[in-house]
Amino acid sequence: MATSSLEYIPEQQKSSPTHISSGQLPLDLHPPQTVEDDISGTQLGPDFPYYIFSEGNFLWKGCVRQPWQLMFCYLLQHVEALEILLQGLCGVQRERLRIHEICLKSGPHLGTVASEVRLLCDLEQSEPSWSVRHVGGAMRGAGAEQVSVLVRSMVESKTSKNALRLFYALGYKFDHELLRVGFSFNFYRGAQITVTVASINKMLKLHATDEAVPVTLGIQMVEVIAPATSENYTEVATAMSSFCEYLAPLLHLSKPGVSTGVVPTAAAAAAALMSDGGGTTL
Amino acid sequence: MPIRCILHWQPNQGTVVNSQVLNEISQCVETLNGVKEGRCKASLTFYRPNLRDQSVTIDFPRDFLGISMLELPNKYFFIIRGQKIVLEADSSILLIMEKLQSYKSKVALNFEGVLYKLGDFQIRVIKVVPNQAESLRGIMVEIEYLPISSIEKSKQIMEEFIDIWKEIVAKKSLAGQFMHAEPNYAEYGLGDNYTSQHTAVQYAAALAQLIQSAQVRN
Numbered sequence: 001m002a003t004s005s006l007e008y009i010p011e012q013q014k015s016s017p018t019h020i021s022s023g024q025l026p027l028d029l030h031p032p033q034t035v036e037d038d039i040s041g042t043q044l045g046p047d048f049p050y051y052i053f054s055e056g057n058f059l060w061k062g063c064v065r066q067p068w069q070l071m072f073c074y075l076l077q078h079v080e081a082l083e084i085l086l087q088g089l090c091g092v093q094r095e096r097l098r099i100h101e102i103c104l105k106s107g108p109h110l111g112t113v114a115s116e117v118r119l120l121c122d123l124e125q126s127e128p129s130w131s132v133r134h135v136g137g138a139m140r141g142a143g144a145e146q147v148s149v150l151v152r153s154m155v156e157s158k159t160s161k162n163a164l165r166l167f168y169a170l171g172y173k174f175d176h177e178l179l180r181v182g183f184s185f186n187f188y189r190g191a192q193i194t195v196t197v198a199s200i201n202k203m204l205k206l207h208a209t210d211e212a213v214p215v216t217l218g219i220q221m222v223e224v225i226a227p228a229t230s231e232n233y234t235e236v237a238t239a240m241s242s243f244c245e246y247l248a249p250l251l252h253l254s255k256p257g258v259s260t261g262v263v264p265t266a267a268a269a270a271a272a273l274m275s276d277g278g279g280t281t282l
Numbered sequence: 283m284p285i286r287c288i289l290h291w292q293p294n295q296g297t298v299v300n301s302q303v304l305n306e307i308s309q310c311v312e313t314l315n316g317v318k319e320g321r322c323k324a325s326l327t328f329y330r331p332n333l334r335d336q337s338v339t340i341d342f343p344r345d346f347l348g349i350s351m352l353e354l355p356n357k358y359f360f361i362i363r364g365q366k367i368v369l370e371a372d373s374s375i376l377l378i379m380e381k382l383q384s385y386k387s388k389v390a391l392n393f394e395g396v397l398y399k400l401g402d403f404q405i406r407v408i409k410v411v412p413n414q415a416e417s418l419r420g421i422m423v424e425i426e427y428l429p430i431s432s433i434e435k436s437k438q439i440m441e442e443f444i445d446i447w448k449e450i451v452a453k454k455s456l457a458g459q460f461m462h463a464e465p466n467y468a469e470y471g472l473g474d475n476y477t478s479q480h481t482a483v484q485y486a487a488a489l490a491q492l493i494q495s496a497q498v499r500n
Contacts, residue, residue: 109335110342111384132371134378157375160479162471166369169362170385171331171342 079197079220081270082250083183086195089246090187097198098123099180100209102164104172117172119163123179123209131158132167139233151233178202179212182220190239191226198223222247284404284428285436285476287444290488291421292495293458299421303456307421308396308407310450316398322406323352324393325413326489329385345490346385348376349482359482363490366469368479390414393422393485402428403443410492420492423447423460433467433474463491 087094100121106114118133136153168174182198199220201212224244228236249269291307293299326349331342349359350373358376360369379385395408403425410420425443430436448460465487467473472480 106382106384109333109338111332111382112334113383115382115384117378117382132375132378134381136381153381155374155377155381157372157378159372159375160368160370162367162369163371165365166360166362166367169343169365169367170346172384 079182081273082197082222082247084273085247085250086185086197089243090185090189090195092185092187094183094185096124097180097182097184097196099198100177100207101180102177102207103175104167105175107171107173110171116175117167119167128161129158130161130163131156132163133157151228151237174206177207178215179209180221181212189243191228191236193224193226193240193243196223196225197221283431283476283478284426285430285433285440286424286426286481286484287440287462287464288481288484288488289423289425289444289447289460289462290491291423291458292461292491297457299418299458301418303458304407304409304418304421306454306456307423307451310447310454311398311400311405311407313450314400314405314447316400316405319397319399319404322393322395322397322408324485325350326391326393326485327387328389329379330388332384332386347486347489348387349485351478351481354478357478359479361482361486363486366471368470368472368483370477370479370482391419391489395422395424404428410489419496420489422488422492431476433476433480461491463487 083094100123102119102121103116104119105116116134118135120131120133122129122131133154133156136155139151179201180196180198181201182196184194184196184198186192186194197220200215202215203209203212205211224240226236226240250273291299291303293303326347329346329348331339333339333342343362343364345361345363347361347363349361351357351359356373358371358373360371360375361367390413392411392413393408394411395406398405398407405426406424408422408424409418410422411418425440425447427436427440427443430439444460444462451460465483467480467483470479470483472483
């Protein structure tokens with residue numbers, strides 16, 4: 001499975017007990033339940049939407065019932081530097097992000113295979129708005145090997161507010177939930193790219209978004225997503241990789257299992273960005 | 283959006299609905315000087331759970347319905363009548379359901395209608411036909427009052443129009459009558475301001491009535 005993950009390992013964190021050596025495989029944030037057919041076999045039509053992910057930075061897997069596994073640490077201060085860098089690169093205003101994500105899994109007996117669906121509630125709007133999302137397995141095969149990003153199918157639908165009630169009534173069960181708080185940039189640069197930087201928070205009580213605490217203080221996830229079709233995913237992947245190179249002063253792209261190591265100058269780059277508000281050429 | 287009321291045709295005991303009744307009803311609209319404006323269509327699909335163990339069907343909703351409307355091509359509606367749930371979604375929700383593979387479509391019905399304009403009102407004369415077949419399963423009439431969106435405010439004028447409509451139909455001495463049973467929108471979490479979700483709920487309710495009266499006759 002081809003994945004690009006943005007590694008963010010400030011030097012200061014190397015000796016921290018939570019820092020695990022970059023030689024280990026990063027775990028997927030959203031382990032797919034089903035694996036999609038090899039896209040090169042074109043099981044699906046040319047307009048079938050795929051989303052290309054470049055996920056990463058702190059890769060943890062689990063839910064409130066499982067222990068968190070942390071891969072890379074990230075100092076909070078670099079978030080601001082990253083924001084300044086992104087602001088300069090994207091040329092658009094950042095959007096604040098506060099998304100409550102509820103993951104539901106099919107109950108026993110339902111479906112010939114187990115299924116998983118995510119409900120997202122955008123809490124940043126004056127009126128919370130809901131959507132339902134299905135994330136498929138990763139693309140496999142020769143096509144997947146050739147791109148440096150993770151290609152997965154993702155289908156999303158906006159809904160009215162009864163989505164949770166409906167899925168419970170259909171036999172889906174609550175699995176876990178989290179709250180993402182941060183910001184995102186949405187812009188066009190060879191592809192329609194969305195960069196999200198957010199902390200992942202867990203709720204101490206069911207659905208209590210006002211009482212969410214970070215999974216680990218200071219840990220942020222940087223996610224770069226672009227929609228694509230089976231016809232153009234290589235071009236979109238190239239556009240994404242090109243864009244991500246601009247983030248190199250602070251972040252590195254890598255395939256899982258292939259270590260790129262620390263960005264040795266990350267702290268210095270961050271400091272430079274912060275000190276003159278982004279006027280520095282990196 | 284403007285409010286709508288749906289009336290469903292209840293054939294007399296021992297009779298069935300047929301295309302002649304449909305023609306007579308269309309003529310009633312023309313009697314009111316209704317002008318044909320176009321066509322309309324909605325599709326209703328019954329979904330059943332895809333189960334590994336068939337004995338547990340009782341744990342899953344039997345009245346899970348999906349509705350699409352030609353006038354809203356990017357939207358899809360789900361209804362579970364028993365639990366008074368209505369959901370409006372983008373039509374991409376169908377792709378999600380397909381990927382989940384937890385529910386399968388079992389029966390589909392089409393509501394195919396002719397739209398007539400009558401001053402501030404619009405009437406849709408709708409025939410209920412199974413998907414892939416032409417046999418007439420039911421008739422509905424959808425009355426829309428364009429100036430008002432508030433259900434409460436439009437109650438009186440709607441009731442007056444419905445009374446006039448029923449009188450005109452009665453003169454034809456057809457073997458049946460139009461029935462109007464307004465769903466309790468509040469139970470579905472819907473407000474006084476009319477929306478497409480209200481229409482979806484009405485379609486589901488009218489269909490339930492049609493099915494019930496068909497079962498009673500049989």
